Amino acid sequence: MKRISTESSPGRKKLSETEFKKRVFAYTAILPVILIFGFVRIVPIFQNFLYSFFQSTIGNPLQQFIGFTNFKDLFADDLFVLSLRNTTYFAVFVTLFSVAFAVLLAALLSTRSKASALYETIYFLPVITPMVPVAVVWKWIYDPTYGLLNYVLSWVGIEPIGWLVFPNTAMVAIIIMSVWKIVGYNMIIFLVGMRDIPESYIEAARIDGASTMQVFWRIIMPLLRPIMLFVLVISTINSYNVFTQVFIMTSGPQGAPGNAVRTIVFDIYENAFRYFRTGYAAAEAVVLFLIILALTLLQFGISGNKERREKRRLLRKGGLV
Amino acid sequence: MKNYSGKPLVILKHLSLLLGASIMVLPFIWMLSTSLKPPHEVLSWPPQLIPNTVTIQNYVTVFATAPFARFFVNSVLMASLSTVAILITSSVAGYVFAKFNFPLKSFLFILTLSTAMVPLEVYMIPLYMSMVKMGWVNKFIGLIAPYLIMSYGIFFMRQNIMASIPDELLDAARIDGASEWRIFLSVVFPMLGGPIGAISIFAFQQTWAAFIWPLIITSSRELWTMELGLGMFQYRFTVDLGPINAGSMLSIIPVLIMFLLMRKKIIQGITLTGMKG
Numbered sequence: 001m002k003r004i005s006t007e008s009s010p011g012r013k014k015l016s017e018t019e020f021k022k023r024v025f026a027y028t029a030i031l032p033v034i035l036i037f038g039f040v041r042i043v044p045i046f047q048n049f050l051y052s053f054f055q056s057t058i059g060n061p062l063q064q065f066i067g068f069t070n071f072k073d074l075f076a077d078d079l080f081v082l083s084l085r086n087t088t089y090f091a092v093f094v095t096l097f098s099v100a101f102a103v104l105l106a107a108l109l110s111t112r113s114k115a116s117a118l119y120e121t122i123y124f125l126p127v128i129t130p131m132v133p134v135a136v137v138w139k140w141i142y143d144p145t146y147g148l149l150n151y152v153l154s155w156v157g158i159e160p161i162g163w164l165v166f167p168n169t170a171m172v173a174i175i176i177m178s179v180w181k182i183v184g185y186n187m188i189i190f191l192v193g194m195r196d197i198p199e200s201y202i203e204a205a206r207i208d209g210a211s212t213m214q215v216f217w218r219i220i221m222p223l224l225r226p227i228m229l230f231v232l233v234i235s236t237i238n239s240y241n242v243f244t245q246v247f248i249m250t251s252g253p254q255g256a257p258g259n260a261v262r263t264i265v266f267d268i269y270e271n272a273f274r275y276f277r278t279g280y281a282a283a284e285a286v287v288l289f290l291i292i293l294a295l296t297l298l299q300f301g302i303s304g305n306k307e308r309r310e311k312r313r314l315l316r317k318g319g320l321v
Numbered sequence: 322m323k324n325y326s327g328k329p330l331v332i333l334k335h336l337s338l339l340l341g342a343s344i345m346v347l348p349f350i351w352m353l354s355t356s357l358k359p360p361h362e363v364l365s366w367p368p369q370l371i372p373n374t375v376t377i378q379n380y381v382t383v384f385a386t387a388p389f390a391r392f393f394v395n396s397v398l399m400a401s402l403s404t405v406a407i408l409i410t411s412s413v414a415g416y417v418f419a420k421f422n423f424p425l426k427s428f429l430f431i432l433t434l435s436t437a438m439v440p441l442e443v444y445m446i447p448l449y450m451s452m453v454k455m456g457w458v459n460k461f462i463g464l465i466a467p468y469l470i471m472s473y474g475i476f477f478m479r480q481n482i483m484a485s486i487p488d489e490l491l492d493a494a495r496i497d498g499a500s501e502w503r504i505f506l507s508v509v510f511p512m513l514g515g516p517i518g519a520i521s522i523f524a525f526q527q528t529w530a531a532f533i534w535p536l537i538i539t540s541s542r543e544l545w546t547m548e549l550g551l552g553m554f555q556y557r558f559t560v561d562l563g564p565i566n567a568g569s570m571l572s573i574i575p576v577l578i579m580f581l582l583m584r585k586k587i588i589q590g591i592t593l594t595g596m597k598g
Contacts, residue, residue, distance in 0.1 A: 018495060025501035026421035033414040033470065034429060040448060040467045041436050047447035061450055105341065108334050121584055122342045125349065128580045130530035132548040133569030136555050137352040140562060146364050148351055180344065212330070241440045244532045244552075251556040265442045265533070272446045273537050282446050289443045296438050 048289070051282035061278040070283035080284060082259060083267040090175060090263065091239035097179045099231055102186030103224075107216065109187075110194040120191070123184035131181070135248035138177040139164065142249075164249055167260030174245055174261055181245075182238070186231050193227040194220065233299040237292050241265055264288050349573075355566040356380070363563050379567035388542055389568055392550035396529055396572075398461075399546060403468035403528040404521045410470045411520055415478025416509055420491065430479075437472030441534060449537055459540045468528045474520045481516040482509065519586050526576055547572040 052071070055064040074080045105123060109116040126134060141148045142163035150160040163173040197220060205215050221228075243265040250261055264284060272281035350370065355363055356379050358372040383389050418430050441448075448467065449458075457463030486509060494504045535549040545553065551568050 021501055022421055023423055025505075026417050026423050026426075029413050029502075029505070030417045030429065033410045033475075034433075036410065036469050037433055037436075039451065040470065041439070041444065042432065044444035044447035044451065045436060045439055047450075048444045051447060059453075061447070101341075105338075108338055119338055119342060121581075122345050124584075125345060125577075125580070128526055128576055129349075129573050130526075130532075130548055130576065132530075132532055132551045133352070133572045134348065136551060136565060136569050137348050137355075139555075140355065140566070141348060141351060146366060146368065148347075148368050151366075151368050180348075184345070237438070237440075241442050243442065247532075247536075248552055248555065268442065268446075269533065269537070272449075278446055278450070285443045285446060289439065292438060292440070292443070 045289075048282050048285050051279050052286045054279045056276075056278035056280070056282075058276045061282070063279075066279075070280050071286075073280065074283055074287065079259070079262065080267055083262045083264050084287070086171065086261060087240055087242065087263040087265075090171065090178070090242055090261075091236050093175050094178045094182070094239045094242075095232060095235040097175070098183045098186050098235055099228070101179065101183045102190050102231070105183070105187045106190035106194050107220070109191060112195070120184075120188065123187055125184070126181045127184045129181075131244040132248060134181060135177070135245040138173075138180075138245075139249050142173050170250075170260045174249055177245060177249075178239070178242065182235065186235060189227060189231050190224065193224050197223050229299055233295050237295050240288065240291055240295075243269065352566050352569050352573075355562055356570045358563060360561060360563055363561065379561075379563035380571075382561075383564040383567045383571070386564065387550065387554055387568075388545075389547075389550060389571070391543065392545050392547045393571060395544060396547040397575075399465055399468070399531075400525045400529040403465055404524040406465075406469040407471045407474050407524040408517055408521055411474030411478045412510060412513055412517070413505070414475045415480075416482055416505060418475065419479045419482035420486070420488070433472055433475055437476075441467060445534065445537065452538060458538060459544060461544065463538050464535060464544060464546075465528075467534055468524075468531065471520070471524060471527075474524065477520060478513070478516055481513065486512055518583070522579060522583055522586055525579070529576060 051061045053065060053067060054062045055066045055069070057063045105119075109119055144150065144160055144162040144165060147163070149163065150158075154160070161169060163169050201219055201223075202215055205219050210218065242263050246261050246263050246266050247269075265288070268281045268284045268288070271277045271284065354370055354372055357375045357377070358369075359374050359376050359378060362369065362372055362374065414433070418426065452458050452463045452466065455463070457466065490508065491504055494508050499508070529546075530548060531546070532548050532552065535544075535546045536552070539545055539549065542550075547568075551565070551572055554568070555565050
């Protein structure tokens with residue numbers, strides 16, 4: 001207030017008083033939010049890096065500084081390497097299949113109609129449904145003796161398969177279920193992009209004698225490039241975080257053999273919260289973070305400024321931002 | 322974009338869409354059907370999609386043998402309080418970032434936004450240790466703490482406020498002598514109906530579906546949420562398929578109702594955020 005009282009002109013005094021009040025409001029309003037943010041997100045993110053360089057004991061994550069030892073141990077640890085490989089395998093296949101089906105669905109649904117709105121709703125259902133109940137019912141569908149899937153397959157003469165029992169099929173089973181869960185999400189984003197393509201482009205190509213396939217591959221797909229990159233990266237990142245469905249479907253007597261579908265987050269969870277190897281698990285989390293960071297930067301790197309602007313414009317137009 | 326498929330493909334198109342839609346819906350129908358079957362029918366062969374006898378016994382059992390009523394209340398409490406908190410923090414911070422200038426503003430904004438891509442799984446270990454320090458392990462406050470803020474909520478609010486609330490309106494209120502908090506509460510907040518709807522649906526859905534955090538932060542059943550209770554009961558305790566599917570139905574019904582009522586907003590909200598807070 002002292003600052004204000006030294007102002008001589010009454011006009012300026014009034015203005016800066018308003019400005020001062022605005023400043024006070026801005027700080028008092030933003031402070032609690034930033035404090036919560038710092039406490040539950042920003043500080044833990046930095047602490048995690050710190051932990052990863054320390055040997056931990058129960059209750060003391062910072063027992064002794066050991067440099068990169070945790071990381072060296074990680075890559076000599078068969079279970080971690082296996083988790084990394086499994087998760088990568090999972091992420092690649094979930095992303096490829098969910099994107100392929102999503103593009104196909106979006107192409108089929110790009111003309112707006114009552115039917116397309118209904119289909120959009122149906123394909124989006126698994127996206128909004130929580131993972132646990134969905135994993136529970138899929139586990140039941142995969143049941144070797146009474147499961148729905150083996151019954152359907154028996155129509156075409158396929159012998160019952162112990163989907164979650166055998167290492168080879170367990171991963172496939174979880175991938176199928178995860179593709180089912182997210183395909184609707186990717187579809188919606190492609191729909192926004194496709195519906196934005198001006199009809200005149202397609203008509204012009206048709207007049208020039210382009211076939212449906214040519215229109216799709218030569219006109220539509222190139223125009224979808226920025227959106228495609230966005231969807232690929234988001235799906236891969238989300239897939240690298242896979243945990244819940246693995247936890248549900250690998251547990252219990254009907255569950256899959258743990259190591260066949262062991263993923264990074266599962267390994268982090270076990271090391272940190274079952275074996276209390278905090279520093280070691282934190283190092284794993286750093287690896288996960290670096291993978292996600294690399295994927296994010298990849299998206300920013302590959303798509304030029306123009307493409308990024310185009311993507312933003314599309315998302316805005318679709319009412320998404 | 323017009324329908325670019327040739328006539329002969331139209332039938333194939335509708336068949337594929339129908340087949341795909343059946344695959345999408347079938348697990349839900351199977352869940353519902355199993356939840357309504359008496360025990361001897363659950364394990365029948367061949368599987369019956371429509372139960373011969375419809376019973377609500379499984380729903381009674383799930384409440385009688387496990388504290389599912391408790392789980393349900395916990396989930397409702399956790400999801401609604403988190404939604405309210407996210408609405409408050411997002412609109413306040415979004416408003417400040419949209420309409421005020423102060424040192425460190427860009428830094429703080431970038432800080433809140435850039436952490437959006439970092440999933441909870443990456444920093445849950447230090448977060449858990451902080452909860453230990455605060456004595457918040459196995460407490461409701463510890464359960465809900467990570468779900469009080471949402472990066473994209475702040476971003477979304479900021480975009481909306483910048484686009485829809487003119488500075489002149491705020492200045493007019495200031496000239497009328499309204500205090501800054503009063504302006505926020507009675508001028509700005511009432512104009513945020515649209516984004517509030519989208520964010521609240523998304524926040525509720527996200528917190529309701531939370532699994533790994535409740536799993537590590539709670540140790541007593543009294544605090545388990547619907548998702549955690551289901552996850553635990555399906556292997557740690559012997560609960561038959563009938564009741565566990567009944568529990569699954571109960572866990573998806575609130576989200577399902579919300580979705581069917583507000584389909585458009587939900588699709589927008591969720592697509593916007595990339596499913597991560």
